[in-house]
Amino acid sequence: MTVHFPFQNSYSALPDSFFARVAPTPVAAPRLIKLNRPLAAQLGLDPDLLETPEGAAILAGKTVPEGADPIAMAYAGHQFGHFVPQLGDGRAILLGEVIDRDGIRRDIQLKGSGPTPFSRRGDGRAALGPVLREYIVSEAMYALGIPTTRSLAAVVTGEHVIRESALPGAVLTRVASSHIRVGTFQFFAARRDTEAIRRLADHVIARHYPELREVERPYHALLAGVVARQAELVARWLLVGFIHGVMNTDNSSVSGETIDYGPCAFMDAYNPAQVFSSIDEMGRYAYANQPRIALWNLTRLAECLLPLFGSEQEKAVAEAQDILGAFSEIFSATYQAGLRKKIGLFSVRDGDEALIQDLLDAMAKNQADFTLTFRKLGEAASADATDVRAQFVEPAAFDEWAGRWRARIALEPQSAAERQAAMHAVNPMFIPRNHRVEAVIQAAVNNDDYAPFEELVQVLAKPFEDQPEYTAYADPPLPDQRVLQTFCGT
Ligand code: AMP
Ligand code: MG
Numbered sequence: 001m002t003v004h005f006p007f008q009n010s011y012s013a014l015p016d017s018f019f020a021r022v023a024p025t026p027v028a029a030p031r032l033i034k035l036n037r038p039l040a041a042q043l044g045l046d047p048d049l050l051e052t053p054e055g056a057a058i059l060a061g062k063t064v065p066e067g068a069d070p071i072a073m074a075y076a077g078h079q080f081g082h083f084v085p086q087l088g089d090g091r092a093i094l095l096g097e098v099i100d101r102d103g104i105r106r107d108i109q110l111k112g113s114g115p116t117p118f119s120r121r122g123d124g125r126a127a128l129g130p131v132l133r134e135y136i137v138s139e140a141m142y143a144l145g146i147p148t149t150r151s152l153a154a155v156v157t158g159e160h161v162i163r164e165s166a167l168p169g170a171v172l173t174r175v176a177s178s179h180i181r182v183g184t185f186q187f188f189a190a191r192r193d194t195e196a197i198r199r200l201a202d203h204v205i206a207r208h209y210p211e212l213r214e215v216e217r218p219y220h221a222l223l224a225g226v227v228a229r230q231a232e233l234v235a236r237w238l239l240v241g242f243i244h245g246v247m248n249t250d251n252s253s254v255s256g257e258t259i260d261y262g263p264c265a266f267m268d269a270y271n272p273a274q275v276f277s278s279i280d281e282m283g284r285y286a287y288a289n290q291p292r293i294a295l296w297n298l299t300r301l302a303e304c305l306l307p308l309f310g311s312e313q314e315k316a317v318a319e320a321q322d323i324l325g326a327f328s329e330i331f332s333a334t335y336q337a338g339l340r341k342k343i344g345l346f347s348v349r350d351g352d353e354a355l356i357q358d359l360l361d362a363m364a365k366n367q368a369d370f371t372l373t374f375r376k377l378g379e380a381a382s383a384d385a386t387d388v389r390a391q392f393v394e395p396a397a398f399d400e401w402a403g404r405w406r407a408r409i410a411l412e413p414q415s416a417a418e419r420q421a422a423m424h425a426v427n428p429m430f431i432p433r434n435h436r437v438e439a440v441i442q443a444a445v446n447n448d449d450y451a452p453f454e455e456l457v458q459v460l461a462k463p464f465e466d467q468p469e470y471t472a473y474a475d476p477p478l479p480d481q482r483v484l485q486t487f488c489g490t
Helices: 037-042 053-059 127-141 182-190 194-209 218-240 287-309 311-323 326-342 352-365 370-380 395-409 418-422 434-447 451-460 466-475
Strands: 017-019 032-035 071-073 077-079 083-085 092-099 105-111 148-163 164-178
Touching: 017 077, 032 053, 032 370, 032 434, 037 148, 037 418, 037 434, 053 092, 053 148, 077 182, 127 148, 127 164, 127 451, 164 418, 182 287, 194 218, 194 395, 194 434, 218 287, 218 326, 287 326, 311 326, 352 451, 370 466, 434 451, 451 466
Parallel strands: none
Antiparallel strands: 017 071, 032 148, 071 092, 077 083, 092 105, 105 164, 148 164
16 A cells, blocks of 8 residues: 555645745665654554555655655745845755644655755755754654644665764654744745735735634734744743754744754753853853844844835834734743743732742752752642752752742642642653753664664653653753753754
């Protein structure tokens, strides 16, 4: 039997200027490393058939499945604040779209499947390490309940890619509700192609914001919709300690999903200024800068949409500013509500924000582990505070705060058990810690050993469960295991 992909492609029906038609480049000896079976089923694909050599050949870009309409999407983008009028999919090829079991349209894209007209000087390939990193972290984000692109499969190509050294090549199959970025709008804005901007906006509304089709000012509403989703997304990143690392406008999705996992990382010790990415020398994309950068990116989107706002430019600018003005309110509301839940509050009272800020300040001063502090605080709601105290270099800093926290929660009727359950449902035990991700990659790249990868993926699929047999995965790195920098690896 042949693998059947129930493609229903819409992006490739847009005008030719939106993409380049290009097939993946066949590779030598594809070998499937990982298939995300539940996701395959969700997409209406047969997991057993995808695991056959024929399935692996498709997932490696060696054969193109029936009904695919392979394209590389055109886009532009601000990279670290500098505008590049043409980027595009330089090493990714969109095979097509399917409608999943929930009725949602999903892109199926191969990343690392060979050069495209947008490759510039790149080879169009991906190395195994970054492919595994994206698989692990994107699926961990999904399990944490954060909007994200997903990973359907990873294959090794049987070929080497040349980076600083020769590394095994790999292809990731990425699934997204779309791959349309702020930079996609910028591509057409840079060419002053207002008709294309309108076509793209209409496509995005139909696909991601169908409820806006009938409103009076759909393009204003579209901007407001993207602002809201991005504000919520970044708030949710902060609530789990996630640092994207390359929040360029071409890595910013208009659907509000986390996209383009490069040098991303979760922090261990809480530090608002934390940066891991080796290419982020100025700390532009530091943990606490992410809301500001999201708004900066959205302002670039607003500029692209201005021609659709009407012919009076001053009025259009004022309207756009008004819409962008909602960002900080939506961000703060999501972030503060999330933090309140993290410390186990069921109600809202004056002084809560200050109480939470004081905890964060004490955590920063005491290098407290972000994930474990909140997780163990949940236990302190019903038992003693030994484990949460131990997160602080000077546990007395926690004791002082804990007195105020206990007085605050005593004002609420919920039982200790109820509070702990509510806290455990939002404070994960397991995140993809850098040192674990690195160890998994080393085992795969150096020893062709995928058992550590499998186990890590399995643990991260249930981040809110205690999983006593895997507690070591919750541990922060020892001093000699600490990862100080992460790399794009492109
Ligand atoms: P990124 O930093 O991964 O978001 O990539 C920025 C741009 O560089 C995008 O247009 C990518 O498609 C392109 N790119 C990254 N790596 C490669 C590669 N190995 N070959 C060709 N293009 C690449
Ligand atoms: Mg990118």
